[in-house]
Each structure stands twice: as C-alpha cells, then as structure tokens.
Amino acid sequence: MAAKNILILGAGSAGTMMANHLKHKLHADEWNISIVDEAVTHYYQPGFLFLPFGIYDEQEIQKPIQKFIPHGITYINKEIDKVVPEENKVILKDTTILPYDILIIATGCNIAPEEVEGMQAELWHKDIFDFYSFEGAKALHDKLEFWEGGKMVIHITEMPIKCPVAPLEFAFLADDFFKHKGMREEVEITYVTPLSGAFTKPFAAKKLGHLIEEKGIKLVTDFYVERIDNKNKQLLDYGGQVVDFDLLVTVPLNKGAACIGRSGFGDDLNYVPTNKHTLQTTVKDNIFAIGDATALPASKAGSVAHFESEILTENILHYIHGEALKAHFDGHANCFVETGNHKALLIDFNYEQEPVEGTFPFAGVGPMSLMEESMLNHMGKLGFKWIYWNVLMRGRTIPFIHPNMQKAGKKIPHEAE
Amino acid sequence: MEKLINGKPILVTEEGYLTNFTQWDKDVAQVIAEEEGVGDLSPKHWDVINYLQYQFTHNVPLTIRKVGNSGVTDIKEFYSLFPGGPLKKASKIAGIPKPVSCI
Numbered sequence: 001m002a003a004k005n006i007l008i009l010g011a012g013s014a015g016t017m018m019a020n021h022l023k024h025k026l027h028a029d030e031w032n033i034s035i036v037d038e039a040v041t042h043y044y045q046p047g048f049l050f051l052p053f054g055i056y057d058e059q060e061i062q063k064p065i066q067k068f069i070p071h072g073i074t075y076i077n078k079e080i081d082k083v084v085p086e087e088n089k090v091i092l093k094d095t096t097i098l099p100y101d102i103l104i105i106a107t108g109c110n111i112a113p114e115e116v117e118g119m120q121a122e123l124w125h126k127d128i129f130d131f132y133s134f135e136g137a138k139a140l141h142d143k144l145e146f147w148e149g150g151k152m153v154i155h156i157t158e159m160p161i162k163c164p165v166a167p168l169e170f171a172f173l174a175d176d177f178f179k180h181k182g183m184r185e186e187v188e189i190t191y192v193t194p195l196s197g198a199f200t201k202p203f204a205a206k207k208l209g210h211l212i213e214e215k216g217i218k219l220v221t222d223f224y225v226e227r228i229d230n231k232n233k234q235l236l237d238y239g240g241q242v243v244d245f246d247l248l249v250t251v252p253l254n255k256g257a258a259c260i261g262r263s264g265f266g267d268d269l270n271y272v273p274t275n276k277h278t279l280q281t282t283v284k285d286n287i288f289a290i291g292d293a294t295a296l297p298a299s300k301a302g303s304v305a306h307f308e309s310e311i312l313t314e315n316i317l318h319y320i321h322g323e324a325l326k327a328h329f330d331g332h333a334n335c336f337v338e339t340g341n342h343k344a345l346l347i348d349f350n351y352e353q354e355p356v357e358g359t360f361p362f363a364g365v366g367p368m369s370l371m372e373e374s375m376l377n378h379m380g381k382l383g384f385k386w387i388y389w390n391v392l393m394r395g396r397t398i399p400f401i402h403p404n405m406q407k408a409g410k411k412i413p414h415e416a417e
Numbered sequence: 418m419e420k421l422i423n424g425k426p427i428l429v430t431e432e433g434y435l436t437n438f439t440q441w442d443k444d445v446a447q448v449i450a451e452e453e454g455v456g457d458l459s460p461k462h463w464d465v466i467n468y469l470q471y472q473f474t475h476n477v478p479l480t481i482r483k484v485g486n487s488g489v490t491d492i493k494e495f496y497s498l499f500p501g502g503p504l505k506k507a508s509k510i511a512g513i514p515k516p517v518s519c520i
Contacts, residue, residue, distance in 0.1 A: 196516075200520070202431065204520040221502075268482075295477075
C-alpha cells in the first residue's frame with residue numbers, strides 16, 4: 001500500500017513540535033510527513049522582548065529552521081498560496097500542488113502595521129517601533145542605545161495579540177532599563193491599552209495592579225487607535241483621546257497568515273475556526289490547526305502551542321485509527337511574566353480558570369510560586385530559552401508538566417469541588 | 418455578588434457585568450444603559466446588542482474591530498452609540514462578559 005501524506009503548514013514553534021512528535025509516533029513506510037515554510041530562520045520569539053534592552057543578542061534567538069526538522073521529514077522551503085479543502089491539496093505560490101491525507105495548519109500570526117493609518121509611515125522604525133518582529137526588536141535596540149529620553153508610549157492596537165502580557169513586560173523592563181542607565185527621570189512611560197485596564201482579570205488586577213503605580217507608569221485605558229499623526233507625533237483614538245509620544249512602541253494588529261485568507265475559511269483576522277478541545281478545524285475532518293493560527297479563545301503563546309502539540313498528536317493518532325478524538329485541550333497556558341529588577345511572575349491558567357496564587361509544578365512544594373514576583377521565576381524565564389531549543393523543538397516533553405492545567409497547588413477562591 | 422436591577426436580584430461581577438445570561442432581559446438592559454450614560458436604547462443600539470449576543474453565544478471573541486466590520490455598525494457609529502468604551506459598555510448592557518486579556 002502506498003504511503004499516505006501528512007502535510008504541516010508552518011515550521012514555527014507549533015509546526016516544528018508536531019513534526020517531531022509525529023515522526024516518533026508514525027512509521028515512515030506508512031506515512032510521509034512534509035512541512036512547508038517560506039522562511040529559513042526559526043526565531044525564539046520570547047527573545048524579541050529582551051533584544052531591545054540588550055539582555056539577549058541577535059545570535060542567540062535565531063537558528064536555521066532545518067536544524068529542528070527531523071531526518072525523514074521533507075522540509076519544503078516555499079511560499080504557500082492556499083489550501084483547497086475539497087480536493088485535499090495545498091497549492092504553493094510556484095504552482096506546485098501538494099496532496100495530503102491529513103493537514104495540520106500551524107501558520108501562526110504576525111503583525112499587520114499597515115492596518116492602522118500612519119503606523120507604517122515616515123516614522124516607522126525611526127520613532128515608531130514594534131518588538132513583535134526580529135527587525136522591529138533590533139531597530140528598537142539600536143534606538144534605545146542612544147535615546148536621550150522623553151515620552152515613551154507602549155501601545156496595544158487591538159486584542160487578540162501574540163503573548164498578551166508582553167507589552168506589560170516591556171513596560172516593566174523599560175522602567176528597569178532606564179533606571180539602570182540612570183535616566184529614569186528623563187523618561188515618561190505611558191501604557192496605552194484598548195482594554196479597561198493593564199490587568200483585566202479580577203485576581204490579577206487586585207494582586208498586581210500596584211506594579212504599574214509603583215513603577216511610575218502612566219496608564220491610558222479604553223484607547224482604540226484610529227490613526228497615528230507622524231507630524232505631531234500623536235496617537236489619536238476613535239473616542240477623541242490623544243496621546244503624545246516621542247518614542248512609540250506599538251503592538252500592531254495581529255493577523256493570521258494571508259494564505260488562510262486566500263483559502264477562504266479564515267475569520268476576519270485570518271484565524272482558522274477550530275474545535276477548542278479536539279483541535280480539529282470546522283473546515284473539514286482531515287484538517288487540524290494548532291498554535292497562533294487558530295481562532296481558539298486561548299492565549300496566543302508558545303506554551304499553549306506546546307500543550308496543544310501533545311493533545312493534537314494524540315488526536316491525530318485517534319483520527320488515523322478511526323477512533324473518536326478523545327484528547328481534550330483545556331486552554332492551558334503557562335507563562336513567565338517579567339516584572340523588572342531580575343524578577344518575574346509565573347502564571348498558569350486555562351479556558352475556565354483565571355491566574356491565581358499557588359505553587360508550580362508540585363502542589364504545595366513549588367519550587368515556582370504562581371502570581372508572586374521572584375528571582376527564581378526570572379531565572380526560569382531566562383533558562384527557558386535552553387529548554388525551548390533543546391527540549392521543546394526536539395519534540396521532547398518537559399517532565400512533570402502536564403498538557404492540561406492542574407488544579408492542585410492553586411489557591412482557587414470559592415472552588416466548589 | 419447580587420445587584421438589584423429593575424427590582425430583580427441579578428448576579429453580577431464586582432464591575433456590574435452579568436454572570437448568568439439567563440437573568441438578562443430588555444428591561445435589565447435598559448436600566449444598565451441608563452447607569453452607563455447611554456440613555457434610551459434605540460433600534461440601532463438593539464442591532465448592536467443583538468449582534469454581540471449572537472457572537473457571544475457562538476463563542477466568537479469580540480473586538481471593536483470585529484463590531485466595526487460586522488455590517489451592523491461602523492467604529493465611528495459604535496463610539497457614538499456607546500460613548501467612552503463602546504465594547505465594554507455594550508457588553509455590559511448585552512449581559513455578556515467584559516472583554517479581557519489573559520491576566
């Protein structure tokens with residue numbers, strides 16, 4: 001019998017993890033696995049937060065994609081045009097046709113600065129920066145090296161964004177950065193969000209709200225940007241609010257891949273409609289989606305993609321064997337949140353459970369504490385880069401870390417169970 | 418917590434968002450609209466509220482952009498209907514949760 005085809009679109013975190021998991025689970029004589037990505041470089045995206053402040057350098061956050069694609073898996077370094085679900089095939093920009101039996105969409109999301117008037121204009125990467133791209137983070141690093149101070153505005157265009165806590169971490173790290181440079185007095189830091197606060201979940205707002213004030217960060221809420229005036233260096237919102245800036249660090253609108261839009265099944269932001277528990281898309285039974293590419297109500301974060309990859313591997317095996325998709329993803333995310341001064345918080349949550357206090361990964365033991373600033377958590381965040389390159393991207397699992405969130409060890413208020 | 422809205426005890430969050438959608442009705446919506454400074458709900462307000470509720474019950478995360486692209490209203494009009502924070506005010510009136518981030 002001829003071998004069947006599994007095609008993975010996207011060789012970022014999610015796609016690479018799937019390639020490695022499936023390689024270990026499936027027989028090469030029964031399944032051909034291919035992975036398509038137009039890029040050649042795999043970036044450690046959490047490093048984009050540290051690059052502007054010189055905590056990481058350019059070299060340690062990038063490696064060739066090829067290095068993480070296991071032997072026996074075909075890496076197709078080409079641009080995707082679109083998916084044709086009814087014909088079970090993917091068409092590449094160079095008109096190559098790739099037939100598949102099972103498709104895994106892991107095309108991620110990216111910034112779309114062109115969606116806001118004046119964002120990608122004269123001041124782009126001169127006084128207006130993003131730090132969600134390698135180029136943006138690098139340009140911002142070069143700017144910060146010689147910046148003499150003024151009004152720094154950290155701004156979120158619209159949710160959902162990749163790594164929703166990153167802009168807040170950026171604000172905390174900026175406060176720290178300028179303090180260490182002895183120029184904190186010269187910088188006014190303002191955090192501008194379309195949401196109702198820097199923290200929007202009740203427990204986090206109570207427990208962490210003080211951080212903003214303590215660090216002297218000004219807060220502008222319910223700000224929904226309409227356009228950016230490059231001449232007067234102002235952010236203007238639909239409600240008539242105006243924020244002046246000298247240096248704008250913005251998180252542009254995030255969108256799924258253009259090939260999803262061309263395929264005709266994405267939502268208005270090119271995200272793929274997907275069952276939030278099984279990770280099977282609603283497009284067709286043999287199409288699955290993972291990571292930032294999905295329209296799931298989970299955070300767009302590497303940890304989510306990591307947990308999903310274990311669930312999805314199980315469900316793909318169920319699918320191959322004609323069984324019900326028994327593995328259920330619960331929306332689990334686990335993120336270190338840098339708070340500056342060599343400290344970080346750890347948060348662990350899912351679709352239902354907001355982040356609360358507790359210990360992780362061992363109930364009552366730790367060693368990590370949840371929702372508490374600590375140096376150990378900061379070391380955990382920095383140490384994670386090694387785990388990312390050497391464990392996760394090799395398709396190995398982290399001992400004691402479960403794909404589904406554990407309630408044990410969490411102080412859950414009013415927990416009925 | 419419970420709050421008396423239009424004479425009925427309604428379950429809400431500390432910020433006044435309904436936690437049990439089955440307790441929502443049009444009179445509750447009108448009372449919240451007045452509290453939020455939106456005033457009398459016009460047919461256009463109701464179009465937006467119905468849209469938000471439909472999307473919410475279909476598990477679609479809502480954003481100002483999505484509402485603006487919905488064909489029901491545009492962003493400018495959304496702001497004039499629910500001045501201040503249109504999505505959070507309209508969500509509160511519609512009896513659905515506040516738009517939030519992960520933390």
